Amino acid sequence: MAKLSGAAVAKVEEICDAHQGEKTPLIMILSDIQRTFGYVPLEVQEVVSQRTGISVAEIYGVVTFYSFFSLTPKGKHVIGCCLGTACYVKDAQKVIDRFCEDLGIQPGETTEDRMFTIDALRCIGACAAAPAVTIDGKVYARVDVQQVPGIIAEYRGEEVVA
């Protein structure tokens, strides 16, 4: 993995300092980093360790425990397929399978061109919209397997225009 740029180090340190004075802020620091950079690689964990005095082992333990944190970067578009019970009983498995099939990746993985990541989500609370899919925060309701290629094209198409 590439070495961190000076700007990135400064940003990480700034995030650490923003939580100074709070009791046990580690998870909040890591959440902000995850949101800012899209992942929390080992190099970043080292910077956090130096800044906060928490050992890298402990930080690594926390990062790998929670599914919200990722060690590898995510794709430009994150496709979140809800697999909560309400969606599951309405064939959500078929929907996520189709996304996987069409993009050639498994849940949790990112396509080689870094365009898409597929995440299996546990209930996003949109049970009336089951089966639901969220892409970059936009909720697609009552997704049918047939719509999957169209949805993917929609995001690929956007790239062509841009």
Place this chain on the structure above:
Amino acid sequence: MTYTASEELRRDIERFKDELNSKFTGEDGKKYLVLCGGTGCMAGGTPDLREAAQGLIDKEQMQESIEVRQVGCFGMCSEGPFVRVYPDDVLYRLVRPEDIRDIFYEHLMGGEVVERLVYEDPKTGERHTRMQDIPFYRKQRRVALHGCGVIDPNKIEEALGYGGYQGLMNALEMDPQEVIDTILASGLRGRGGGGFPTGRKWQFAHDQQSDEKYVVCNGDEGDPGAFMDRSMLEDNPLSVVEGMAIAGYAIGAREGYFYIRAEYPIAVARVNAIIRQAEELGLLGDDILGTGFSFHAHVRLGAGAFVCGEETALLNSIMGKRGMPRPRPPFPAVSGLWGKPTIVNNVETLATVPYILREGLESFVCHGTERSTGTKVFCLGGKVNNVGLVEIPMGVTLRELIYDIGGGIQHDKEFKAIQTGGPSGGCLTAEDLDTPIDFDNMVEKGSMMGSGGAIVMDEDNCMVDVAKFYMGFICDESCGKCSPCRIGTKRMMEILDRITAGRGTHRDFDELEAIGEACKTNSLCALGQTAANPILSTIAHFRDEYLAHIDEHSCPAGICRDLIEYRIIADKCRMCSACARVCPVFAIDGQAGKTVFTIDTEKCIKCGSCLSACRFDAIVKE
């Protein structure tokens, strides 16, 4: 402005109340278009409706007389998006942006109700213009959901004008022990699922001598298919803050922590915003309303770990550690956050507390049964007509919940089971339909109340597959600290995999029961202790389905992939090629208009695309 005495606040509250009321009664001479801001309606187009409505108001220069308001979830998500018009109190459902024009010109300007957008009871054909007349709402009572779908959750004045802080002000006039006695007398039991008496938990913490104590609100709603905690946090966050402050006053805590899933960014933002507004008004912080009681609330984010719903794991997570449980005792009430006495209460529990102190004991205990007082919020989902958020008095039967409120099963299919309690719960079947819903009955019937997820399943759902779904969830979410749970859940998963692939044996029943029992008695926390429940409950009620998978290698509901095959009936095929065009793996061969199509079962991934694409019923699943 900062309030330094209850009298000041009470005086302003009267004003807030009048202001809020005038938005419903039309006393301010305005008309209001109220939009539902719940997740379902937001995904279904509320933002577009808002834009369309605002556009028309601006175009017609009606800013002075028509206003758009967005409130929390209306509850009946399957009929959304909703628009409610005041002061006429007319509810429009399934509204599309193009319908806004008609509502605007016909109703708001012309005074005529737009009949086609009014709810029609599918059973009787009756039309109901008022929300409260719709059967879905008739049996509901709003206690924990007080204010949800009524007030604008971003404005503290509206919450205060709708009963907010009355409970805390009443509590502050009482002795902490009196507050605890009231909660004890109310019979309130923990709404997170366990059903432990809330007052007793508070009493334990109250009796501890310590310079520091904490209140924690468990908003790590992990049960897949449940979103009531999220709705309360999003739609009336002040009520949960108020409940937390009352708990703090009762046990002698000055600090409280909200632990909310990071997957709920709107809930996090709203709670943060309401805490800030309350602090500015002096309703949180030091010396609240001049009573000498100080309370500070903080928000911590969950980071995606179901086990953090377990209280000791949750406390570890707040303290910045891996969210793993630890043995109890010591219970958190004795040694919790940073070793200090801590109570952990569920969102719904805390949202119920202000109601009891505001409305009085009697108006709470009049709902429910003897041992389960009050109401319970459920997220009714799955194969039921009216999917949504409901709050019912304890003691309502499952039949009333599913048929009267839920409107029955979709497409008139046969009801098979209702799953409650999520991955820790079990299934209840047609036999149990007339069972009154309360904590003890649910356990007796082999499930549990749980946090409130209620998923209805019909004849098309395979119960072995459902059991496998929950076990897969538990396997993923087991934290790995204790071996019975870490290994036991994996082994059970393997057995279910085998059964759904047609390779099961009768011995598997004994194995599942033995491993399930071992998990139950030896796991460290409730996650492992209850892990086998979905399996044991489905075996108890649906042994035939398991046997069909084992003996006949068939899945009666046609769900388990390894046991089904898709086939094209040659006589029925019209050679249109629709199936071949949708097949993602090019497993269907044939020439359009020339030859009958066939499926290569080796290539087929059994996605079912062809079945839904065929317009001539030529494809069968067997």
